[in-house]
Amino acid sequence: RLFCKPSALTQHLVRSLRRSLVLGRGCWLWPNWPQLQMVWQLLQLSKPQPTVAREFLQLRDTGLVALDWLVGPREAGSDSGGGVLLLIPNAAGKVTGGLLQLGLQALQQGFVPVIFNRRGHNGCPLTTPCLQPFGDPGDLREVVTYLHCRHPSVPLVAVSEGSGSGLLLAYLGESGSSSRLAAAACISPIFRGRDWFEARMPWLYEWPLLLHLKQGLSRYAGSLAKVVDVDRLLGSRSLRELEEALFCRTKSRPTSWEAYWERNEPLRDADEAAVPLLCLCSADDPVRGPTARSLPLELFRSSPYFFLLLTSRGGHCGFPQRRPGHSWGHEAVLEFFRAMVEFLRAEDRRKGLPQPR
Numbered sequence: 001r002l003f004c005k006p007s008a009l010t011q012h013l014v015r016s017l018r019r020s021l022v023l024g025r026g027c028w029l030w031p032n033w034p035q036l037q038m039v040w041q042l043l044q045l046s047k048p049q050p051t052v053a054r055e056f057l058q059l060r061d062t063g064l065v066a067l068d069w070l071v072g073p074r075e076a077g078s079d080s081g082g083g084v085l086l087l088i089p090n091a092a093g094k095v096t097g098g099l100l101q102l103g104l105q106a107l108q109q110g111f112v113p114v115i116f117n118r119r120g121h122n123g124c125p126l127t128t129p130c131l132q133p134f135g136d137p138g139d140l141r142e143v144v145t146y147l148h149c150r151h152p153s154v155p156l157v158a159v160s161e162g163s164g165s166g167l168l169l170a171y172l173g174e175s176g177s178s179s180r181l182a183a184a185a186c187i188s189p190i191f192r193g194r195d196w197f198e199a200r201m202p203w204l205y206e207w208p209l210l211l212h213l214k215q216g217l218s219r220y221a222g223s224l225a226k227v228v229d230v231d232r233l234l235g236s237r238s239l240r241e242l243e244e245a246l247f248c249r250t251k252s253r254p255t256s257w258e259a260y261w262e263r264n265e266p267l268r269d270a271d272e273a274a275v276p277l278l279c280l281c282s283a284d285d286p287v288r289g290p291t292a293r294s295l296p297l298e299l300f301r302s303s304p305y306f307f308l309l310l311t312s313r314g315g316h317c318g319f320p321q322r323r324p325g326h327s328w329g330h331e332a333v334l335e336f337f338r339a340m341v342e343f344l345r346a347e348d349r350r351k352g353l354p355q356p357r
Contacts, residue, residue, distance in 0.1 A: 001309075001310050001311075002017075002309055003297055003300040003301060003307070003308040003310060004301070004306065004308065005300075005301060005302060005303060005304050005306075007304050009304065009340075009343060010307070012339060012342075012343045013307065013336065013339050013340075013343075016336075016342075017336075017339075049100075050070045050071070050072065050104055050107075051070070051071040051072070052068045052069065052070060052071065052115075054066055054067070054068050054069075055067045055068075055069065056124070057142070057143060057146055059139060059142050060142065061128060061130070062128060063119050063126075063127055063128045063130060063139070064119065064124060064125055064126075064127050065116065065117060065118060065119060065124060065139055065142075065143060066117040066121075066122065066123070066124035067114050067115070067116060067117070067143070068095075068114065068115040068117065068122075069114045070100075070107050070113045070114070072107045072108070082106070082109055082110035082111035082337075083111060083112070083151075083154045083155035083156060083157055083182065083341060084111070084112045084113075084114065084147055084151045084154060084155070084156045084157070085103070085106045085111040085112065085113040085157055085158070085159065085337070086114055086116055086143070086144070086147065086156065086157070086158040086159070087099055087102065087113055087114065087115045087116065087158075087159060087160075087161075088116050088140075088158060088159065088160035088164045088165075088167060088168055089115065089116075089117070089121075089122070089160075089164050090161055090162040090163045090164040090209070091134060091162075091163035091164055091166065091167070092163070092212050092213050093117060093118055093120075093122050093213075093216065094209065095115060095117075095122060096161065098317055098318075098330075099115070099161050101327070101330065102159065102327075102330045102333070102334075103115065105330050105331070105334065109334060111157075111334075111337075112151070112154075114147070116140065116143055118131070118132045118139065119131055119132055119139065120216060120217070120219075120220060121216060126219075126220045126223065126224075129220075129224055129226050129227045130227075131246060131247075133247050133260070133263075134163075134167075134243065135166050135167065135169075135193060135264035135265060136167075136170070136263070136264060137168075137170045137171035137174055137175075140167055140171050141171060141174075144156065144158075144171075144179070144180050145180065148180045155182035155337075155341045155344075156180060156182060157181060157182055157183045157184065157185075157337045157341075158181055158185075159184065159186070159187065159333055160184075160185075160186050160187070160189065161187050161188070161317055162187070162188050162189070162190065162287065162316065162317055163190045163196075165186035165187075165189030165190060165191075165279075166189075166190055166193050166264075166266040167266075168184060168186060168189075169186065169189065169191070169270070169277075170265075170266050170268070170269070172270075172273040172275055173266075173267065173268060173269030173270050173271075173272050173273050174269050174272070176272040176273065176274050177274040179274070179275050181275050182275075182276075182337075182340060182341055182344060183275060183276045183277070183336065183337050183340035184276070184277045185277065185278040185279070185280065185333045185336055185337070186277065186279045186280070187280050187317050187329055187333065188280065188281060188282065188285055188287070188314075188316045188317045189266075189279055189288075190266070190287075191266060191288075191295065191296050192265070192266075192267070192294060192296075193261060193264060193265055194257075194261040194265065195289070195294070196288070196289065196294075197243060198240060199289055200238060200239075200240070201239075201286075201287050202286055202287070205286070205287055205316070206238065206239055209239065210236070210238070210239055210242065213239075214233075214234055214242070217234070218234060221234070226251070227250055227251055227252060228245060228246060228249065228250055228251065229245060229249060229251075232249065233245040233246060244257060244260075247260055248260050267299070270296075270299055270303070271303070273303070273305055273306070274305060275305060276305055276307070276336075276340045277305055277306050277307065278307045278309060278332075278333065278336045279300075279306070279307065279308045280309050280314075280319070280329050280332060280333065281295060281308060281309070281310050281311070281314075282310070282311050282312070282313060282314030282315055282316070282318070283310060283311070283312050283313070284312065284313050284315060285314070285315060285316045286315065286316060287316040288316070291310075295308070295310070307336075314329065317329075319332075
């Protein structure tokens with residue numbers, strides 16, 4: 001089901017999705033086991049492993065983030081008719097096999113995919129004792145500005161996976177019409193950050209992510225000791241405890257859990273978003289929580305920019321096809337990007353606006 005506000009943009013999207021074959025019936029043998037899909041997402045690796053060219057970007061406060069350009073049939077630095085695709089991993093910084101598959105599929109279809117790695121994540125050095133809070137889009141804003149300057153003549157689109165969607169949603173709300181993005185998509189997003197941390201996830205998903213985060217943070221225990229209680233941090237028994245130790249119980253500027261989420265809820269400025277956004281969700285997602293309280297359906301009915309494609313089965317970032325390891329959700333996201341870029345270009349021609357050079 002597609003939840004959205006009726007508009008010319010909606011009609012164009014519906015026609016585009018109907019032309020696509022990815023929404024056809026028929027899945028692999030495991031659509032009734034979302035937990036199994038979740039385990040597969042955690043364990044699978046992309047085949048073949050992509051070649052990646054890493055680039056470090058120094059931010060205003062001298063912190064570093066890493067950009068991994070996927071290299072393949074098209075040169076990563078060359079312009080492409082599909083545009084530049086910014087891939088945002090989950091909040092733990094784990095680049096899953098599914099995210100790599102999406103990047104490779106986009107590469108084959110003419111996009112220039114690049115993975116955004118936050119400070120201290122996925123081998124990116126932590127040069128300042130500062131990590132990125134759940135819904136703070138400051139670093140992402142600098143990355144988008146850099147990508148726009150590097151590729152000024154092609155569309156820039158972004159897609160996030162799982163809990164990493166909190167960052168993208170916050171960025172779209174804070175930036176409004178100045179986001180520099182042509183379109184965006186969230187695969188199995190977390191809309192209400194505080195509720196999600198407090199409700200906790202199935203241990204099968206939470207513990208691997210918690211260990212993944214602790215392993216990365218332990219490398220920087222010396223520098224982090226200046227600002228947080230490292231023993232409390234590494235002794236955390238849940239993602240909430242770790243989030244509180246990192247961003248609430250700091251030594252210089254401690255804050256309450258409530259005040260933290262006033263600044264970091266993903267949808268705090270959702271009414272200001274002005275970029276077409278597709279959210280691909282499943283009703284049986286074991287990570288996001290029950291549909292009735294975890295999906296802001298009214299937002300999709302009232303905003304002309306938010307589109308929710310809700311399926312009954314698909315798990316968390318799964319949406320499997322008949323072949324294991326393949327996702328119809330990836331093709332739906334890429335079809336959405338093509339439809340949005342096509343629509344925006346047609347609108348520019350209709351209004352007589354000059355094309356970018």
